[in-house]
Amino acid sequence: MKLSLVSIITPCLNAQKYLEKMISSVISQTYKNWELIIVDDFSNDDSVKIVKKFLDQYPRIKLLRLSKRSGTASARNEGINFAEGRYLTFLDADDYWGDNFLKYSLKNIKDNSFIYSDLNFVDEAGKFIDKISAISKVNYDGILKGTPISCLTAFIDLKKIGKKLFPLNTYREDIAYWLLLLKDCNEARGFSFCEANYRYRKGSSSSNKFKMAFQTWQDYRNQYNLSFLRSLYFFSYYAFNGFKKFFLFYFVKTFKNLKIINFFRLKK
Known part of the structure; x- marks a missing residue:
């Protein structure tokens, strides 16, 4: 075949x-x-x-x-x-x-x-x-x-x-x-x-994150032709998911590197 x-x-x-x-x-x-x-x-x-x-x-x-x-x-x-x-x-x-x-x-x-x-x-x-x-x-x-x-x-x-x-x-x-x-x-x-x-390459700044969020809002309104309320609805999810990704990927990894999280695991 x-x-x-x-x-x-x-x-x-x-x-x-x-x-x-x-x-x-x-x-x-x-x-x-x-x-x-x-x-x-x-x-x-x-x-x-x-x-x-x-x-x-x-x-x-x-x-x-x-x-x-x-x-x-x-x-x-x-x-x-x-x-x-x-x-x-x-x-x-x-x-x-x-x-x-x-x-x-x-x-x-x-x-x-x-x-x-x-x-x-x-x-x-x-x-x-x-x-x-x-x-x-x-x-x-x-x-x-x-x-x-x-x-x-x-x-x-x-x-x-x-x-x-x-x-x-x-x-x-x-x-x-x-x-x-x-x-x-x-x-x-x-x-x-x-x-x-x-x-993953270093160099992205928080200003780029704000720019991405702004452009995402613009795409909701102009590219996908969503109403203001639907744009707001989806953007709230987008912002939450973005924050969750930041927390899990950066915050947790930083503390892992400092061995703080591993310390607490050993204490359990």
Whole structure:
């Protein structure tokens, strides 16, 4: 039986430090019928040079080069238009997968059209920080409330949903894309396997968090055409989930590093 082709889309902008790890994680997949479409968004480092080293040996790797800097959503759209696979997934240039990501994703999507899975946070050196477990399912309203689906765990059956492009001119293109998909498939299903590694990079400031919150409100009102009251309803969930994420990911980790939490555990 012929194995279905999986199209992997990778937008790339000045990612020379991480590209080889990402590409190697795709080459190492136990499921072998894939195509990796790397879309270079007008990098000015050695990203293209690094990708070219793989092209002759691995014809399943394709390189698209944009003539001007266009942004992550536009780069992904170029890859989606070029993709030939039945299944679609995304892997950013600084992230990477475990060897069985495609195998487990294909196993779990058989009765579904859009799935996602658990996620590891790792630091810039690839050291484990934390694990985010996928909830069992999420619908359109759940995404508006701030329930996360990470791009590098999303897995989509194009035969069931059809090719759709990332909306442009919105602050959170990934959120807008999930909403677009969920208009047709009603819900995405989450599965408990962890083969995705998201590289957390330091440098985000609280001012960026406020900017993201403001832009999210703008998207509710202008991009998704929600009324003021519905925007307020969903934004309250978004803010609560954001605070919960901050508390669990930063506050708890900080105290763990100080061995305070471990101290109290020993006292129990």
